[in-house]
Each structure stands twice: as structure tokens, then as C-alpha cells.
Amino acid sequence: MAVEIWHNPRCSKSRQAMTYLEEKGITPEVRLYLKDRPSREEIREMLDALDLPATALLRKEGAALKTEVESVIINAMAADSSLIERPVIRNGSRAVIGRPTEKIDEIL
Template identity: 45%
Template structure:
């Protein structure tokens, strides 16, 4: 089984989710998304797998949300996705992809549903 985790090593939930996977014998492909942000196409694919709209995946309390103008309610889907690609700190984490599905590890046990 191929498993990916969009991971931020400074985030406790992200570390806990990675540890949870490893404790189950899963060594996921770790993507440190702050260093290697997903492309627009990848983010579209992730959103589709999550069944979410872009704003639902955004960390709205981050300063970049307002400074990048992403709090503008008139922005369309593509503008919001581009904003997350340009400011990956705004992407909620961790995101695990497995079996053609995706889950956010908040709490970490959420990811067990897709394994």
C-alpha cells in the first residue's frame, strides 16, 4: 500500500500522525510541504479526495491568510488554491493519502479510516 503524508515536522499533530502510521508498520512517503508545496493540480486532487472546498482546508488564523488577501470572500476556487500553493503554511496538516482517499490527521486517528 502506497501512503503519503503531507507533513510539518514542527507540528505536534503531524508528528503524532506520522508516529501512528509507523507504529502500524507503515513507512509513508513523507512530503514536507513547506519545503515542497503541492502543485495546483496536486492540491485540486487532494481537495477532491477530502471532499472539501479550498477555504475548508485553510488555516485561517495564520497571518499569511490576511496578508495574502485570502480572506476576500469574492475569491474563486482557483485563486484560493493558488494562494495555498504560494503560502503552504496555510494548508491544514497533516494530510494522509492512501487507497485513493485522503484524511486530515486532526486528531491523528482520523487517518485510520482510509488505511
């Protein structure tokens, strides 16, 4: 499986992650997740690859949900992908949230 990034080109951290990958000679599969929203199943798969709870993938703006119920958070992120923290980078069965950018090295 190729390296995949859930990318928002308007986000500086996401752009930094793209540059970081390219500097390492990696051309990732880019998913513009704000336009191509991931389904609940895809979010669940990404959480499994991250080995994190849904709250870890939820941006601070999503804190208004005031819940830690996985299904509620996943449904909210599937309905509004702007709630998903970025960038998310997956390599095979492992993934990381690329903050800080050097965290990406954990899956390369």
C-alpha cells in the same frame, strides 16, 4: 499507491500522525510540503481525495483571504504552502486531514 503524508516536522499534530502511522506498521511517503510546495494541480487532486472544499484545507491563518472562491484559495496555498492545514494523509484515492489523529483510520 503507498500512504502519503504532507508533513511538517515542526508541527506536533503532524509528528503525532507520523507516530500513529508507524505504530500501525505503515511507513508513509513523506512530503515536506513547506520545502516541496504542491502545485495547484496537486492541491486540487488532494482536495478531490479529501472530498472537501478548499476552505477546509486552509489553515486558520489563511482566513485573512476572506474568500470562498476555490481558485483563489488554491492559488494562495500553491504560492504559500504554510497556508495548508496539516497533516494531510492520502491512501490511494482517499485522504484525510489527520486532526484528530484517529481520523487517519478512515483511509487505512
